[in-house]
Amino acid sequence: MEKIGRLLAQRRQDGLMRTVHTIEERTAGVITIAGRRYLDFSSNDYLGLAEHPNLAAAGRDAILRWGTGAGASRLLSGSQTLHRAVEEAAAVFKGKERALVYNSGYQANLGIISALCGKQDVIFADRLAHASLLDGAQLSGARLIRFAHNDPEHLRRLLARERGNYRDALIVTESVFSMDGDCAPLAELVLLKQEYDCSLLVDEAHATGLFGARGSGLAEQAGATAGADMLMGTFSKALGSFGAYCAADQAIIEYLRNFSRAFIYSTALPPAVIAANLAALEVVAAEPERRRVLQENSDFFRVELIRRGYAVRGSTQIVPLIVGENERAVRSAQALQEKGYWVVPIRYPSVPRQEARLRFSLTYHHCRAQLQKLVEDIDAVLAV
Numbered sequence: 001m002e003k004i005g006r007l008l009a010q011r012r013q014d015g016l017m018r019t020v021h022t023i024e025e026r027t028a029g030v031i032t033i034a035g036r037r038y039l040d041f042s043s044n045d046y047l048g049l050a051e052h053p054n055l056a057a058a059g060r061d062a063i064l065r066w067g068t069g070a071g072a073s074r075l076l077s078g079s080q081t082l083h084r085a086v087e088e089a090a091a092v093f094k095g096k097e098r099a100l101v102y103n104s105g106y107q108a109n110l111g112i113i114s115a116l117c118g119k120q121d122v123i124f125a126d127r128l129a130h131a132s133l134l135d136g137a138q139l140s141g142a143r144l145i146r147f148a149h150n151d152p153e154h155l156r157r158l159l160a161r162e163r164g165n166y167r168d169a170l171i172v173t174e175s176v177f178s179m180d181g182d183c184a185p186l187a188e189l190v191l192l193k194q195e196y197d198c199s200l201l202v203d204e205a206h207a208t209g210l211f212g213a214r215g216s217g218l219a220e221q222a223g224a225t226a227g228a229d230m231l232m233g234t235f236s237k238a239l240g241s242f243g244a245y246c247a248a249d250q251a252i253i254e255y256l257r258n259f260s261r262a263f264i265y266s267t268a269l270p271p272a273v274i275a276a277n278l279a280a281l282e283v284v285a286a287e288p289e290r291r292r293v294l295q296e297n298s299d300f301f302r303v304e305l306i307r308r309g310y311a312v313r314g315s316t317q318i319v320p321l322i323v324g325e326n327e328r329a330v331r332s333a334q335a336l337q338e339k340g341y342w343v344v345p346i347r348y349p350s351v352p353r354q355e356a357r358l359r360f361s362l363t364y365h366h367c368r369a370q371l372q373k374l375v376e377d378i379d380a381v382l383a384v
Ligand SMILES: *Cc1c(COP(=O)(O)O)cnc(C)c1O
Pocket: 104, 105, 106, 107, 109, 130, 132, 174, 178, 203, 205, 206, 234, 235, 236, 243, 244
């Protein structure tokens, strides 16, 4: 295929070639790449649970009892007691009647949206919604309409304009946005979905384990649990493991079990992963100080940067520092890497032109002293 060489050459020329680094070691927020140690600001293991002894023990015990592979799709080999238990726990955690586990967040969004929507339907998606939500919309064949980021008034105008032009409508948003670290106006979206008689799917990938009194997510904190029809959450970020789920009422879950191809046609997650997921839910309940410390540290870091005049967005553990041009983002990330921080530049086309940024992903492993030092090093790098 002629295009393969051509498109790769173009990528290289634009300086946008993606590379995958080999991590030789990862412990307590420090990663080793090519023999060099870095303080890691790229990980979504927000609560540090990927190294929690309870998750490791649960995974090991499950392998010894059940073996390494699940053997088949859930519909063929049946649910192991573990799968059933994690779905019950996830439903309780999210405050919904039932939950259905998917093999990843990406698969969940593809599977949920393509099962729920079809050609006669419309999907209203926040302009910054994650690729998996957009891919799910495309796979469904529904008409996709984007609304301005976190702008319920714009969504309202679109809903009013389109009223009557579709069979069903689905509103789709992330709750905490992965590249901006800000929060969707969930309460307002719930009001709109009620007023215009649509459904609402909330992707809690970056909020699960972190927000709300029980740490279940932003829907809990915003009082939007009942109002959101489907809450998608992942085990792969703050929960330190892998996999995802949709939490919803019984009818929706029954429907997805029957019509969601991403669930039906894929082998179930391995027992060790499911057991670790269950253990992670228990740790979130038992160790609320992890999310409290993380939020305090995130506030500290963000306020320190703002105080020094930097263009920082959001209000969560994701702290994006906008630097402008792609070039500048690459150069400053390199300079910070030389100082021992693993920080990655986020560039166009992942974010709009002129909004290239350094994305600091804070975790429970980072302490105040490290963040204070990082602020000073950012100053040294960006002030020149
Ligand atoms: C990471 C992410 C996903 C995908 O989840 P995986 O479990 O990594 O496949 C989905 N939605 C959002 C918003 C994400 O950030």
